[in-house]
Amino acid sequence: xxxxxxxxxxxxxxxxxxxxxxxxxxxxxxxxxxxxxxxxxxxxxxxxxxxxxxxxxxxxxxxxxxxxxxxxxxxxxxxxxxxxxxxxxxxxxxxxxxxxxxxxxxxxxxxxxxxxxxxxxxxxxxxxxxxxxxxxxxxxxxxxxxxxxxxxxxxxxxxxxxxxxxxxxxxxxxxxxxxxxxxxxxxxxxxxxxxxxxxxxxxxxxxxxxxxxxxxxxxxxxxxxxxxxxxxxxxxxxxxxxxxxxxxxxxxxxxxxxxxxxxxxxxxxxxxxxxxxxxxxxxxxxxxxxxxxxxxxxxxxxxxxxxxxxxxxxxxxxxxxxxxxxxxxxxxxxxxxxxxxxxxxxxxxxxxxxxxxxxxxxxxxxxxxxxxxxxxxxxxxxxxxxxxxxxxxxxxxxxxxxxxxxxxxxxxxxxxxxxxxxxxxxxxxxxxxxxxxxxxxxxxxxxxxxxxxxxxxxxxxxxxxxxxxxxxxxxxxxxxxxxxxxxxxxxxxxxxxxxxxxxxxxxxxxxxxxxxxxxxxxxxxxxxxxxxxxxxxxxxxxxxxxxxxxxxxxxxxxxxxxxxxxxxxxxxxxxxxxxxxxxxxxxxxxxxxxxxxxxxxxxxxxxxxxxxxxxxxxxxxxxxxxxxxxxxxxxxxxxxxxxxxxxxxxxxxxxxxxxxxxxxxxx
Numbered sequence: 001x002x003x004x005x006x007x008x009x010x011x012x013x014x015x016x017x018x019x020x021x022x023x024x025x026x027x028x029x030x031x032x033x034x035x036x037x038x039x040x041x042x043x044x045x046x047x048x049x050x051x052x053x054x055x056x057x058x059x060x061x062x063x064x065x066x067x068x069x070x071x072x073x074x075x076x077x078x079x080x081x082x083x084x085x086x087x088x089x090x091x092x093x094x095x096x097x098x099x100x101x102x103x104x105x106x107x108x109x110x111x112x113x114x115x116x117x118x119x120x121x122x123x124x125x126x127x128x129x130x131x132x133x134x135x136x137x138x139x140x141x142x143x144x145x146x147x148x149x150x151x152x153x154x155x156x157x158x159x160x161x162x163x164x165x166x167x168x169x170x171x172x173x174x175x176x177x178x179x180x181x182x183x184x185x186x187x188x189x190x191x192x193x194x195x196x197x198x199x200x201x202x203x204x205x206x207x208x209x210x211x212x213x214x215x216x217x218x219x220x221x222x223x224x225x226x227x228x229x230x231x232x233x234x235x236x237x238x239x240x241x242x243x244x245x246x247x248x249x250x251x252x253x254x255x256x257x258x259x260x261x262x263x264x265x266x267x268x269x270x271x272x273x274x275x276x277x278x279x280x281x282x283x284x285x286x287x288x289x290x291x292x293x294x295x296x297x298x299x300x301x302x303x304x305x306x307x308x309x310x311x312x313x314x315x316x317x318x319x320x321x322x323x324x325x326x327x328x329x330x331x332x333x334x335x336x337x338x339x340x341x342x343x344x345x346x347x348x349x350x351x352x353x354x355x356x357x358x359x360x361x362x363x364x365x366x367x368x369x370x371x372x373x374x375x376x377x378x379x380x381x382x383x384x385x386x387x388x389x390x391x392x393x394x395x396x397x398x399x400x401x402x403x404x405x406x407x408x409x410x411x412x413x414x415x416x417x418x419x420x421x422x423x424x425x426x427x428x429x430x431x432x433x434x435x436x437x438x439x440x441x442x443x444x445x446x447x448x449x450x451x452x453x454x455x456x457x458x459x460x461x462x463x464x465x466x467x468x469x470x471x472x473x474x475x476x477x478x479x480x481x482x483x484x485x486x487x488x489x490x491x492x493x494x495x496x497x498x499x500x501x502x503x504x505x506x507x508x509x510x511x512x513x514x515x516x517x518x519x520x521x522x523x524x525x526x527x528x529x530x531x532x533x534x535x536x537x538x539x540x541x542x543x544x545x546x547x548x549x550x551x552x553x554x555x556x557x558x559x560x561x562x563x564x565x566x567x568x569x570x571x572x573x574x575x576x577x578x579x580x581x582x583x584x585x586x587x588x589x590x591x592x593x594x595x596x597x598x599x600x601x602x603x604x605x606x607x608x609x610x611x612x613x614x615x616x617x618x619x620x621x622x623x624x625x626x627x628x629x630x631x632x633x634x635x636x637x638x639x640x641x642x643x644x645x646x647x648x649x650x651x652x653x654x655x656x657x658x659x660x661x662x663x664x665x666x667x
Contacts, residue, residue, distance in 0.1 A: 578606025
């Protein structure tokens, strides 16, 4: 069951995974925020999810939170589906186009940080909009809720940043494997990335410390003031209720009030309210006073907060009931902003420490990178450069690991150097052995002819010797015998010349790679050697080699002719094998000049190269011959042309339609 669920999860698109994780994190935040916010902000009792709540705020607290949750869910699911559409499509089809892959990588790098910023802004904006619609939340409370929501949104953004980087990691690996990346083009430093990820923790710590301190102080001070003003109100009602009722605005109540912002108020039987300082009581306060205060020991609250409260009592005067109360502030705006200021100071202090720590970490890593680059750019070719161990942490372990790799690489390089010449020479001798098998067949014909010629000459010599004292033999007969002997000598000369050419060609191909025989040679001489060395293999495979020369045969080149012949022979052999034994195949060797280059094109009409082989060709030793091939042939050919002629080899191949190799030689 677990494996089946994991398989289903792995088959989901990247946008679906992002959406699912976001909804999961948002749900956790919603549950936490829904339960914790009333506590942190000191919501008065019975003011959420009650009829009172609905009457003053249009709808219940839970519906306000659900509206925020649903809005964010829909908004971000749409955002993920639209923003990640290109990634979903690419991962499904995996088109390895360079421009497309670069765009995919850019999206993978930018998306997490772009989403981080959106997650910070959107919840706060939507929440402020929802709270503004209700009309029951004062600006200071909206500010508190917005600040609290922003801090937790930042935390969610940081969590999502880490998760999205993890989900996008396979995209970066896949594209990196098909691109030659020499530079990162970083848009954010490591210091900035660490700061972004650690920033939420510092922000929430500073904010929670301030809010918890502020809330605790508000509750304790509120209880004390409530006790004090309840006693003061009892004294006033007991001693002089007449002045409160009839002279509310003119009576001096300063002896009873602690703060200049506190005041007495009276609600008359007709519902009108007068205050001792001319202030107006909020609708929330009046509603709470009527509906809920009797259940809470005549305690009244100003809004969805306990920063301002009141205490009331009912008085019967002239047969009518009056409500007399005292409105008092617990903590003023100055107190709130003082807490806010200190939380900002705390945040800035911790952020400075964070910046210093991240800068120190980045500096340590930069030292390692600098050491690695020094080793990489060491022109001496030495593998003895080592990174200094300057820390006793993971960066020190990294330096030690690199130094160990350096030592291992040095040993491996020494082994490679020791076996490289042997490996290459074995490949050369293997191809040379195959070539000599064909040459031995070509030499049989002239050897047999030379043997026949010597027998003919021997017969003529015997004939001539017996005719010396024969009187019937005329001078004309002697001339005829001489002419026949001359004919056999000419044939011997041709046969030995051909054998000499064959031996010269074979001898040239038998030299080792270390022999730099840079000589001047003509195109005609090059073609002649190729024809001699490939004649038997072409004949044996029933393959035709068509030489198409569009340059002067006397055009001269300078370089190692033996290496060039070996390269061309190797390509012709590969072309022969592309027909998989089918007879009457054609191979075109076209020689032409293009700008300042001589180009030798060797074209076959065989099976062509697969996509996998084309991607690896010239980069590593790859073969299409299975266990019968080593992959050294074309790899060595490419190296020879680059090393001995400062040239290049390119190719064009279509699977099932043939292959053309182009040898580019500077003239």
